[in-house]
Amino acid sequence: MRQLMTGNYAASYAVKYAGVQVIAAYPITPQTQIVEKLSEMCAAGELKARYINVESEHSAMAACIGASSTGARVFTATSSQGLAYMHELLHWASRARLPVVMTNVNRAMAPGWNVWADQNDSLSQRDTGWMQIYCKSAQEVFDSILMAYKISEKVLLPTMINYDAFFTSHTEEPVDIPDAEKVRDFLPGLRRGRIMDVDDPCAFGTLVAQDTYTEFQYKIQESMQDAKKVITETCAEFKSIFNREYALTEEYKMSDADEVIIATSTMFETASVAVDELRKKGSKTGALRIRYFRPFPSEDIIRALSGKKRALVLDRNISFGAQGIFCQEVLAAAGGKGNMPAISGVVLGLGGR
Amino acid sequence: MKMTIPREELMTKGHTGCQGCGAMLAMRYALKALGKNTMIVIPACCWVVAIGPFPYSALEVPVFASAFACAASTAAGIKAGLEMQGKREINVVAWAGDGGTFDIGLQSLSAAAERNEDIFYFCYDNEAYMNTGRQRSSATPYGAWTMTTPKDSTKNEFKKDIDAIMAAHKIPYMATLSISEPEDFIRKVRKGMGIKGMKFFHILSPCPSGWLSDPSDSVKIARYAVETNIFPLYEVENGEKYIINKKIARKKPVSDYLKLQGRYRYLNESQIKTIQEAADKNWRSLLKKEEFPDT
Amino acid sequence: MTGKIIFGGAGDLPISPFTKGSMVFNKTCAWRNIKPVIDINSCSKCMICWKFCPETAIDIIDGRPAIDYDYCKGCGICAAECPGKAIKMTAEEK
16 A cells, blocks of 8 residues: 655554554654654554653653563654663663664754754764664655564664654655555564563673673674674565565665765765766766665675775764764775775765755 | 561572661562562662672562663563563562662653552662762751761751652552561552552661661661651552551650761751751651641 | 573673572672571570561571571671570671
C-alpha cells in the first residue's frame, strides 16, 4: 500500500509494524508527530504497546533500558537537546548490550534556539556505542527501523536512526507500507542474549574491575565490526522480501566518475541533482552517501574512492577546532591507503541553512 | 524458639556492606517480605557496591544496576516490559539511597509517582553521600557533620521532607520503616504487595562509618530515632489517610539519639533545642494529620 | 555457583557484565576485630540475634542460634540486642 506521509509518520508506522511493546518518550520539536501518532495508535489498540509518558529524555531512555532488559521490544524518539540530555544513558544501553531502537530527528543545538536540520546532536553521540544510520527519505526511515530491530537484536547493540529536521521529518513523500504478515516473517520476535528472569536470577552491571573491564569494551568493538556483515545480510534479506535495496553506503553515477561528492541524509539528494548538472557541463562527477556512520563503512568508502581524482565531503555539522565530522572520518579511513583521491571538506547547511 | 519474621533469606552471606550497616538489614527484611518473585533496580549507591563485584551477587533475585538519576524510571520500564509479556505478578523494586531519592533521582521518582507506576520504591536513607565518602545531601539533618559540612560549618538547613513530598503525590501507599522494628517493616511491605500502583518506603538507615557511631549501636540508634520522634513510624494511604504505627508513651529526648553519633559532636545546646522543637512540631503535625485526614 | 569463578580470557566472559556467581565464596571473617560468643546456658533461643544480624551470619541449628564465624564481621549488634546478655564480644585470636 502506497501512502503519502511525513518522515515522522513513516517512523510511527514502522514502530507499529515492528510490534514494539514498550514506548517511552518525551516531546521535542520536530519529533512530536512520531510520539503523538504512536500515542494515538496505542489508545486505539491498533498497537499493543505500553506508552510511558516520561518526564524527560533521561527517563525515556531509562525506561527503554529497563523494558529491554526484560526482553521486550522498545522504542523512543528524540531530537537535539533531548538527545544530549539522554547522553549518559546512551552509554548505558550499549554497555548493557540492549537492542534499543530510537529515531533522532537531526536538529541544531542551542543556544540560540533553532529547530532546523543539523547533525551536531547525533554526531556528538559518536562514541556511545550506538549504531547510527542517516536516512535520506521517509521510505528509508520506515525500512531502516524494521531492519534496525533485526540487526540490533542480532548484534546486541542499540541503533539510532537519524534524519533531517523538516526536510524529512515534516515533508510528505510517498511511502510503501508492506503487508503486516510480510513484516512479521522478516522480523519475528526472536532475540539473543540474557534477560532479567526471576527463575534465573542474575545481577546486571554491578562492579567490574580492571581485570575484565577492557574485555567488555573489546566485545563491543568486536560486535560493531561484525555488525557490518549482519547489516549487509539483513539488507539482502530485506531486498528479497520487499524489493528495496540498502547498504552501508549508496553510490550515484560513481562507476566512471573521477570526482566525487560525499554527503549524508537529504543532502545526498541535492548532491545527486548537482551531479546531473555537472555532467551536463562535461564533468565526470559522482556522489557517495555514507548511510551508516557507526559502524563506519571504511572498506566500502575506500573501494568507492579508489582511483578517483578528487573528493569533496559535505558536512551539515562541525567539530569546533577541527572540521566537518564526516570529512574527518573519511580522511581517517583513507589515510595510508593507496590510490586515494585528494579529499577536502566543506561545512554547510548548519541550522537548516 | 520464636520466629517473628520469615526464615527465608534472599540476601546471602559474604556481601561487602560495612560492619553494622543498617542498609544491609533493610534489604534483608525487604526481601523476606517480597520473596523470590522480585526484581530490583539499584542506582549508584552503597548497595550496588555491597552486592559484590562481577561475577558475583549477594542477592538471590535479579538485579539491574541503573544510572544514578533514574531508578524509578528504569523500574517503571522493567514493569512495563514484564507486563507486556504477560508477567504481571512480579514485584519490581527500585532500591536507592537518599542521594538517589532526595536529590538526583527526585525528578524521575516524582514522575513515576505521578504516573502511579505499579512499582515499589525503597529509599534507604543514611542521610548523606556515604558511598563517595560522606558528603552532604538534602537528606542530611540539621547540625550534622559531613565532609562537605565540616566543623564550624555543619549543616544549617533542615532535612528535605521527602515523605510530605511523596504524600502530596497522592500515591496509594507509603510508609516509613525502621530496621529496629522488623515485624512492622515486613508487615507494611506485605501490605504494599496487595496494593496496585506506586508504593514508597522510607527507611532510616544507620551508617556507622558516616554517622561516626559504634557498629553495635546501629539497631539501637534506629530504635531511638523512633522513640525520640526523630523518625516516627507511620503509613499514608492515598496521600490522605495517616496511620501512626507507634505512639511512644514516654518519648526520649532527642539528645539520647544525637549523643550516640559522632556526626553530631559539634552541636551546642541551642542547636539541640532547635532539633528537639522541630521533632516535637513534626510529631504534633503528624498527630493532626492522623486525626483530621481532610485538612 | 558458590565457588570462586576464574575466567580464562575474553572468550570465556559473557557479552555483558551479568553476574551468576554467589558472594558466599567471599568469607568476610577477616574484617572482624572482636568476636561474639554465645553462652548457650543463658541463651533463651529468642532469635533476636538472628533477626538483627546484618550479615545473615547467625544460623539456626537445632533450634538455637549459631554464629557462622566464616562471615561474622564482628559488628556486635547481636551482643548489644541480646535481651539476656548471653552474647559477649571477646578479643579475636589472630
